[in-house]
Amino acid sequence: MIYIKKVTFPVIIVLGQVIALLGLFAVIGYAQINAEDLISDLEGTAPYERGSKALELSEEGVNAVPGLVEVIEKYPQQEDAHLVSTCIIAISLIGPDAREESTETLLVALDSFFAEIRYSAARALGRLWAGEGSEETEIIQKINTNLLSYAIRAEGAERFAPGLAMTSINDDIPIDAPANQAQSLEPRELLSQVFPWLIRREARLTGVEDWNWPLLVQTFLQRPDSEVGRNAKDMLLSDKPIEAIDFLFSRMKDIDPSEALWKRMSELVSELADVEFDREKAQNAAQEDTYDGFMFNREADWYNNLTTHKDDKHRNYAWMKLEEAINAAKFRAYKRDFERLELIKEVIRHQFDSTEHIPEDASPSSRRLMREPLRLKNKILTAIQDYEKAEDTNDRISAVQTLLDVSHRDKGKEIAELFLEDFFDIALAEDSPRILSDLGIMLTNVLNVRVVLDEDREIRRQELEVKFEEIQ
Numbered sequence: 001m002i003y004i005k006k007v008t009f010p011v012i013i014v015l016g017q018v019i020a021l022l023g024l025f026a027v028i029g030y031a032q033i034n035a036e037d038l039i040s041d042l043e044g045t046a047p048y049e050r051g052s053k054a055l056e057l058s059e060e061g062v063n064a065v066p067g068l069v070e071v072i073e074k075y076p077q078q079e080d081a082h083l084v085s086t087c088i089i090a091i092s093l094i095g096p097d098a099r100e101e102s103t104e105t106l107l108v109a110l111d112s113f114f115a116e117i118r119y120s121a122a123r124a125l126g127r128l129w130a131g132e133g134s135e136e137t138e139i140i141q142k143i144n145t146n147l148l149s150y151a152i153r154a155e156g157a158e159r160f161a162p163g164l165a166m167t168s169i170n171d172d173i174p175i176d177a178p179a180n181q182a183q184s185l186e187p188r189e190l191l192s193q194v195f196p197w198l199i200r201r202e203a204r205l206t207g208v209e210d211w212n213w214p215l216l217v218q219t220f221l222q223r224p225d226s227e228v229g230r231n232a233k234d235m236l237l238s239d240k241p242i243e244a245i246d247f248l249f250s251r252m253k254d255i256d257p258s259e260a261l262w263k264r265m266s267e268l269v270s271e272l273a274d275v276e277f278d279r280e281k282a283q284n285a286a287q288e289d290t291y292d293g294f295m296f297n298r299e300a301d302w303y304n305n306l307t308t309h310k311d312d313k314h315r316n317y318a319w320m321k322l323e324e325a326i327n328a329a330k331f332r333a334y335k336r337d338f339e340r341l342e343l344i345k346e347v348i349r350h351q352f353d354s355t356e357h358i359p360e361d362a363s364p365s366s367r368r369l370m371r372e373p374l375r376l377k378n379k380i381l382t383a384i385q386d387y388e389k390a391e392d393t394n395d396r397i398s399a400v401q402t403l404l405d406v407s408h409r410d411k412g413k414e415i416a417e418l419f420l421e422d423f424f425d426i427a428l429a430e431d432s433p434r435i436l437s438d439l440g441i442m443l444t445n446v447l448n449v450r451v452v453l454d455e456d457r458e459i460r461r462q463e464l465e466v467k468f469e470e471i472q
Helices: 009-022 035-043 047-074 081-094 096-109 115-128 138-153 156-169 187-199 213-222 227-239 242-252 260-273 279-287 291-306 312-331 335-351 364-389 393-407 412-429 433-447 457-471
Strands: none
Touching: 035 047, 035 081, 047 081, 047 096, 081 096, 081 115, 096 115, 096 138, 115 138, 115 156, 138 156, 138 187, 138 213, 156 187, 187 213, 213 227, 213 242, 213 260, 227 260, 242 260, 242 291, 242 312, 260 279, 260 291, 279 291, 291 312, 291 335, 312 335, 312 364, 335 364, 335 412, 364 393, 364 412, 393 412, 393 433, 412 433, 412 457, 433 457
């Protein structure tokens, strides 16, 4: 599951674009196109002019859908999310005739990293399937379940898109608003009316066994004592979705620790992330206006636990968090954003062993940030392996010289710190004065305390133990 990036200015642009486009009826014809032609055309069109392109494509009708779907599925979103969003809007303008070929693709787009793509996909589903909720078909169940899940995990104004889509599809949802207009409600208020209505109508949703983590979390939190709530918790604890941990941390920041909901959240995230929450300390922190720091420290505990997981699932998650942290540091630039970025970088340094592990779809910013640290880490790993395989002193000297060289490089020190136990083991086993001297210089640089490795192994061991205690 892809982590939800907060709604930003581009989403507001897309919202305005969607509203403007849906209000137009006069369209311009467009010749038959394929995906490659479409990409070339849109790439050469300024974003503010792409609305006209979407209108032209919609006039082509179902003949344009295969090419649009191919672009949505295959175009690198990180290169131009707005281009993909434009194709989604074109499909929404084509209307119900585009359902058969595009619905599954739009459901996948709800999980995009990019808010404007998620937003456009939700609005498109609402338009394509308007008024069809009462049919209670399998596809309606799937659409409702995915939209509800998106609405739960989304933040702020972004919740508006799935909320309106669900009220459009399920036009029998009673909405308590002026003139029954869902658009007049705040996103949070809209969701508070839609969720309880849908969750109690099993025929409108897939079976609980097919629910993903946002819907499971929300169901447990809202109905903890019901059978469906207990089943939801059991499924969460069985699968332990790491994205749910982020979601819970985010929501807990806005809830008073004295509330029962906070208690349920803290107990759930403790079981999922192996992080302890002291409710009394949290309440004291809230009274002393240090609650933000309290939650940040618990989040840091979770990231520290992440450093021990090197499987693909946790690596992908960590890199996704890195992308999010980079964006937050760029566009919000709060102190906490930079602190969180440093925490994630530390996780990446532990989890990834070389540049080969960097995801193919990593952004240029994240690649630039982590390429050199990971290159140096791989160099240290190779040098340690060379040392262990060395057959004579000269080979060992060469390997340690590499370690010494890396420790003096920019970003090398922070990487070398990951291997202190390995360096200590080498220092305790070594008997070459030359190598001991180089190791002492390297450890002095890495630890920021003077390290002299005596030729006497027992004295050397005591020296290392003392230095290790000094840095703890």
